[in-house]
Amino acid sequence: GESVGLHLPTLSVQEGDNSIINCAYSNSASDYFIWYKQESGKGPQFIIDIRSNMDKRQGQRVTVLLNKTVKHLSLQIAATQPGDSAVYFCAENTGANSKLTFGKGITLSVRP
Amino acid sequence: GAVVSQHPSRVICKSGTSVKIECRSLDFQATTMFWYRQFPKQSLMLMATSNEGSKATYEQGVEKDKFLINHASLTLSTLTVTSAHPEDSSFYICSASPTSGRAHEQFFGPGTRLTVL
Numbered sequence: 001g002e003s004v005g006l007h008l009p010t011l012s013v014q015e016g017d018n019s020i021i022n023c024a025y026s027n028s029a030s031d032y033f034i035w036y037k038q039e040s041g042k043g044p045q046f047i048i049d050i051r052s053n054m055d056k057r058q059g060q061r062v063t064v065l066l067n068k069t070v071k072h073l074s075l076q077i078a079a080t081q082p083g084d085s086a087v088y089f090c091a092e093n094t095g096a097n098s099k100l101t102f103g104k105g106i107t108l109s110v111r112p
Numbered sequence: 113g114a115v116v117s118q119h120p121s122r123v124i125c126k127s128g129t130s131v132k133i134e135c136r137s138l139d140f141q142a143t144t145m146f147w148y149r150q151f152p153k154q155s156l157m158l159m160a161t162s163n164e165g166s167k168a169t170y171e172q173g174v175e176k177d178k179f180l181i182n183h184a185s186l187t188l189s190t191l192t193v194t195s196a197h198p199e200d201s202s203f204y205i206c207s208a209s210p211t212s213g214r215a216h217e218q219f220f221g222p223g224t225r226l227t228v229l
Contacts, residue, residue: 032216043116043205043220044156089155093216098144098209100218102156 012109019077023090023103026071030092034100035064035075037086044089047075077108085110115139116208118221125196126229133191133224135206141186142208146218147179150203162189186211196228 013019025033031052036044050057050064050073057064063076073090087107091100115138125131135145143164148156160170160181168181180192189208193200203225207218 034216036220041203041223041225043118043207043223045220098216098218099146099158099161100216101158105155 009104010107010109012111013080014111015080015082017080019075019080019084019108021075021077021088021106021108023073023075024071025073025090025092025103027092027094027101028068028071029094032093033064033066033073034091034093035062035073036089036091036102037084038089038105039086047088080108080110082110082112084108114210114219116206116219116221118204118206118224120224121222122225122227124227124229127197128195130192130194131196131226133193133204133206133226135189135191135208135221137187137208137210137219140208140219141211142189143186143211144209145183145189146207146209147181147189147191148205148207150205150223152203156205159191193226196226198228201226201228 034049035047037047038044048059048062048064050066055066061078065074087105089105090103093100117136119134145162147159149159150156158171159174160168162168162181162183164183164186170176178194183189203223205223207220209218
């Protein structure tokens with residue numbers, strides 16, 4: 001079946017560097033995408049979202065890029081900080097209802 | 113704003129007993145709430161969609177008689193794990209979609225860690 005997946009299970013970056021977390025999705029009908037951050041033992045925390053009619057959206061220190069041609073989503077974190085260490089999930093919505101399908105998750109580890 | 117709470121945060125129970133988990137939207141009304149299950153080092157898997165005043169919609173493979181969902185008000189949904197077994201041990205997370213919010217918007221609770229002995 002169709003699914004949302006991530007390329008890498010872990011990512012280690014130096015504090016202050018930029019981080020790029022990638023996500024591949026396979027459902028071409030998806031029209032809304034979200035990035036979540038989950039710290040250990042907590043629920044997911046909304047980071048940023050993007051609709052399929054856009055290819056880029058910026059927030060505070062974060063940027064989401066959407067490439068519908070290759071069904072690829074990425075999250076860029078500028079000047080990565082120790083507090084950014086967490087598991088990051090992408091999620092997609094097909095528009096039929098509010099149901100979200102989550103990707104597998106990637107652990108971001110920030111080295112001091 | 114848009115705070116979702118869960119109670120309890122942690123629960124340990126004996127095999128064969130039932131456990132109820134509450135999900136509350138504290139400062140907004142939610143027509144729709146969602147229940148997810150997350151095993152260690154894995155992603156969130158949607159179990160069911162809970163709509164206020166109607167029966168929940170369960171995802172394929174989720175036993176509706178084992179995971180009872182009640183959404184009696186616009187601010188409360190409950191998940192009851194009946195006759196729990198060790199394999200039901202997991203992190204259960206709910207989310208709530210505001211009645212008057214943007215489409216597809218979901219706010220997540222802090223999760224409930226269930227351990228079945």
